Amino acid sequence: MGRGTWGCRYELHSLLSLTLTQHPALLARQPSPTTNMVVFALLIINKAGGLIYTRTFAPGIQKLDSNDYLILAGTFHGIHAISRSINPAPPPPPSSSSTPNPSSSTTASQPAPQLPSQPPSSTAGNPTRRRPHTTGIESLESSHFRLTCFQSPTGVKFLLFTSPEQPNTDVVVRRCYEMYGNYVMKNPFYSLEMPIRVEKFDRVVAGYLVRP
Amino acid sequence: MSVYSFYIFDRHTECIYSKRFTQQPSPPRTTSSTLRNGTTVPPSLRQANKDSDDAKLVFGTVFSLRRMCRQLGGVDDQFLSYRTAEYKLHYLETPTQLRLVLLTSPQVGNMRTVLHQIWATLFVEYVVKSPLAPTEHTGGKGVGNELFEGGLERFMEAVFRPQQQQQQ
Numbered sequence: 001m002g003r004g005t006w007g008c009r010y011e012l013h014s015l016l017s018l019t020l021t022q023h024p025a026l027l028a029r030q031p032s033p034t035t036n037m038v039v040f041a042l043l044i045i046n047k048a049g050g051l052i053y054t055r056t057f058a059p060g061i062q063k064l065d066s067n068d069y070l071i072l073a074g075t076f077h078g079i080h081a082i083s084r085s086i087n088p089a090p091p092p093p094p095s096s097s098s099t100p101n102p103s104s105s106t107t108a109s110q111p112a113p114q115l116p117s118q119p120p121s122s123t124a125g126n127p128t129r130r131r132p133h134t135t136g137i138e139s140l141e142s143s144h145f146r147l148t149c150f151q152s153p154t155g156v157k158f159l160l161f162t163s164p165e166q167p168n169t170d171v172v173v174r175r176c177y178e179m180y181g182n183y184v185m186k187n188p189f190y191s192l193e194m195p196i197r198v199e200k201f202d203r204v205v206a207g208y209l210v211r212p
Numbered sequence: 213m214s215v216y217s218f219y220i221f222d223r224h225t226e227c228i229y230s231k232r233f234t235q236q237p238s239p240p241r242t243t244s245s246t247l248r249n250g251t252t253v254p255p256s257l258r259q260a261n262k263d264s265d266d267a268k269l270v271f272g273t274v275f276s277l278r279r280m281c282r283q284l285g286g287v288d289d290q291f292l293s294y295r296t297a298e299y300k301l302h303y304l305e306t307p308t309q310l311r312l313v314l315l316t317s318p319q320v321g322n323m324r325t326v327l328h329q330i331w332a333t334l335f336v337e338y339v340v341k342s343p344l345a346p347t348e349h350t351g352g353k354g355v356g357n358e359l360f361e362g363g364l365e366r367f368m369e370a371v372f373r374p375q376q377q378q379q380q
Contacts, residue, residue: 061284072280079276086269088216088315089298090234140277140294144285161284 039209040145040161042176043069046193047155049077053196057210061145061161073159080136080149080157087134139169148173156180172209179204215372216299216315218364219270220335220355223309227267228349229356233368270313274303292324306331316372326371334363 040060044053051073054066064072140147141164148160148169158180160173183201184190190198220229253261274291281291293302295318302314304327312327312335338360339345345354 062286064283068283072283075276075280079273079280082269082273083294083296083301086266086273086315087296087298088232088234088266089317090216135297137294138296140281141292142281142285143288143290143292145289 037172037209037211038163038166039172040163041159042161042205042209043073043159044180044196045073045077045157045159048193049074050193052194055202055205057206060163076149076159077157080151084134084136150174150177152177175208176205179208213320213372214317215368216317217266218315218368219267219311219313221267221271221274221311221313222349224348224350225271225275226350227264227271228352230263230267231361231364232263270301270315271311274301274311274313278303278305293322302327304328304331310335330364330367334360334367338363 038060039057041056042053043051043055046052051070054069054073056063136151137149139149144164145161146164146166146169148162150158150160150170150173152158158173158176160169160176162169162172166172179201183204184196184198187198187200190196215233217230217232217234219227219231222228277294278291281289290305291303293300295301297318299315300318300320302316302320302323304312304324306312310331312331314323314327316323338357339349339355342354342357342359345357349355
């Protein structure tokens, strides 16, 4: 009894807790991109620029009403398109084997009235030329949040608002895209480009993005 | 790790300075383009129009994004940069609403200190403190003087070339 016994019990306790944290089941769960994740909001924008899903998870960005979110989505859709056309990068030098890439900047250098998503008009010249694929904004940094934008091949944009220190946001947003494919696209009652009102999707996304 | 272009916009939303650090590609196949009413545009004028259009596009983008960041992050939130797969755009706004925009390759890190240094050591020293430069730089008057341009070139060389030399 006395100090000695308590000391031993404390040591035993700490030893046990050490071995527990080394337990394989716990170890396997640890290195995940979503531990200690702080995601503020998820927005999904359809092909035309209309907002089809908006959900906030943690406080961190200002609370806006639904109209403001709609305006934000439309604005971002436009900015995303413009950011594709102000590409200043010089074209990669044409190599002898591959087809010369005349440049995203030539495509991009058309003034604003042309939609950047249209392929360039017939270029008399190289029939084997392939138009390089220019992408829009992928990530935006501000002092209070980071916005990650993932555009699916069909033109649906996933905007993820996280804290600036959050790593692996592209993994997270791709996982959201997978969930969208599994629970929204495969839902026979969901009409395309319409606001998402699928309960299963809500539950799964909340389960993934909200950490208690 | 390279820089593509640099713009300065003043508080009257006008582009007072723009500089390209890369060669633009050669003009498209046709030697002159025709406008809708049939008049032709000479290539030099077209290039100048394109440059000013690019500057306007950049300003519009930056203005809208800044407004969006203010709306989402609060009044004190500052838009810092955005990245696409082809380039990265860095932004700094001074208290006098002078906006500095730098476009670089996507791998570049945080350029905020670089922009701040350009403003403090080059713009303030060679443009603001120049007795010949007007207070309002309408049309870019007074900004593109020799000292500022030379200083900017040397500064960009110092910032972007050493990395390339180290890699070799």
